[in-house]
Amino acid sequence: MEQRLSARIRNIKPSATMSVDSKTKQLLAQGQSVVNMSVGEPDFDTPTAAALAGVKAIANGQTKYTEAAGTLVLRKAIAAKLMSENGLQYAPEQIIVSNGAKHTLYNVCMAILDDGDEVILPAPYWTSYPEQIAVAGGKPVIVAAGADTGYKVTPRALEQAITPKTRAILLNSPSNPTGAVYHEDELAALGEVLRRHDVYIILDEIYERLVYDVKHVSLAALCPELKDRVLLVNGFSKAFAMTGWRLGYVAAPPDVAKAINSFQSHSTGSPSTMSQAAGVVALENFDPTVVDTFKRRRDKLVQGLNSLEGVHCLMPEGAFYAFPDISGVIGRSYEGQAINSATDYCELLLEHGLVASVPGEAFGAPGHVRFSYAVADSDIVEAIERMRRFHQKLS
Numbered sequence: 194m195e196q197r198l199s200a201r202i203r204n205i206k207p208s209a210t211m212s213v214d215s216k217t218k219q220l221l222a223q224g225q226s227v228v229n230m231s232v233g234e235p236d237f238d239t240p241t242a243a244a245l246a247g248v249k250a251i252a253n254g255q256t257k258y259t260e261a262a263g264t265l266v267l268r269k270a271i272a273a274k275l276m277s278e279n280g281l282q283y284a285p286e287q288i289i290v291s292n293g294a295k296h297t298l299y300n301v302c303m304a305i306l307d308d309g310d311e312v313i314l315p316a317p318y319w320t321s322y323p324e325q326i327a328v329a330g331g332k333p334v335i336v337a338a339g340a341d342t343g344y345k346v347t348p349r350a351l352e353q354a355i356t357p358k359t360r361a362i363l364l365n366s367p368s369n370p371t372g373a374v375y376h377e378d379e380l381a382a383l384g385e386v387l388r389r390h391d392v393y394i395i396l397d398e399i400y401e402r403l404v405y406d407v408k409h410v411s412l413a414a415l416c417p418e419l420k421d422r423v424l425l426v427n428g429f430s431k432a433f434a435m436t437g438w439r440l441g442y443v444a445a446p447p448d449v450a451k452a453i454n455s456f457q458s459h460s461t462g463s464p465s466t467m468s469q470a471a472g473v474v475a476l477e478n479f480d481p482t483v484v485d486t487f488k489r490r491r492d493k494l495v496q497g498l499n500s501l502e503g504v505h506c507l508m509p510e511g512a513f514y515a516f517p518d519i520s521g522v523i524g525r526s527y528e529g530q531a532i533n534s535a536t537d538y539c540e541l542l543l544e545h546g547l548v549a550s551v552p553g554e555a556f557g558a559p560g561h562v563r564f565s566y567a568v569a570d571s572d573i574v575e576a577i578e579r580m581r582r583f584h585q586k587l588s
């Protein structure tokens with residue numbers, strides 16, 4: 194049959210974070226000793242109590258569908274968490290649980306975007322945002338936020354990007370890929386702009402607990418007058434090392450929550466029952482020592498990166514990524530092979546240096562590379578050594 198892919202899907206690119214990771218896993222399976230700093234996935238285990246709650250749910254026969262929006266028990270537990278940790282009051286009906294925050298974000302796009310609606314997306318951005326917006330018919334409007342502003346969008350740039358077609362802005366703090374965290378005064382200034390424009394505010398706060406010496410602030414709590422336009426996205430993957438359980442959620446105004454619930458009831462149905470049982474217990478079992486662990490690794494990695502010629506890395510304040518500017522090595526070559534982009538750099542570094550990373554092009558930031566430091570301390574030391582040897586051979 195003649196190939197007839199939908200116009201919606203025809204131009205979609207595979208997720209760079211997931212494809213570098215699968216390429217790396219293939220190399221590892223072939224016996225190559227690659228240090229995998231590509232995908233953003235905590236290297237520690239799901240809290241035991243949460244994992245056991247999942248096992249117990251299976252053993253007890255909790256193996257059937259739940260409500261499409263997620264169990265009332267979990268939605269109540271999330272509402273209680275939002276109240277106690279974020280100072281945000283939501284009714285359980287305003288919370289919709291999905292198969293990971295990635296799924297939640299897709300649901301959000303489908304619920305609020307019509308064809309041609311613009312979504313303001315500060316770059317560097319997480320690689321899946323523009324694709325999800327486009328699949329839902331929307332148009333990502335990329336607003337560059339460079340190293341000079343700590344990779345954070347300024348109120349001025351935000352104001353300038355807003356048009357009558359703007360339907361939403363998407364803010365991710367702490368950020369993947371830069372690790373930037375919006376501080377209270379910066380959020381207040383953005384809130385000032387958003388107060389004047391009737392747009393949805395999508396907040397992706399999946400890394401909220403992973404902040405180092407700074408406080409995570411939710412715009413929804415800081416500017417309560419904006420809360421009825423906020424779609425607050427969060428999940429269990431990062432803080433609780435539950436990437437494989439596939440559990441995320443949104444807290445939203447009642448009409449949006451209702452629409453997402455209806456959409457989800459036809460698309461995926463309920464999220465995994467046993468994962469939800471584990472999620473309830475996870476919320477009470479965050480291990481704060483992981484923050485110290487990540488901070489120690491961050492310091493080690495950033496110091497090592499900055500010791501390499503042509504590499505400059507700002508100190509990230511949250512998440513578990515370092516996002517150095519490597520434009521100093523663009524135009525050089527490795528054993529005769531030209532490095533004309535971050536993609537070239539990452540490919541050569543993987544092949545010859547055996548360190549896996551993700552090129553900045555995937556995040557709307559050419560000239561940069563993302564390294565995940567959710568790996569063992571010894572892997573960080575090894576990666577820096579390998580990169581040092583790789584850089585010594587650049588000409």
Ligand code: PMP
Pocket residue numbers: 233292293294295296319365368369397399428429430436439440441
């Ligand atoms: N948002 C951001 C910023 C992320 O880095 C991720 C990573 N996967 C997600 C959402 C989605 O996470 P998950 O689907 O595993 O909940």
Ligand code: GLU
Pocket residue numbers: 208210211231232233234295321369
């Ligand atoms: N969010 C992680 C990353 O950026 C996991 C992979 C993904 O979901 O894309 O690496």
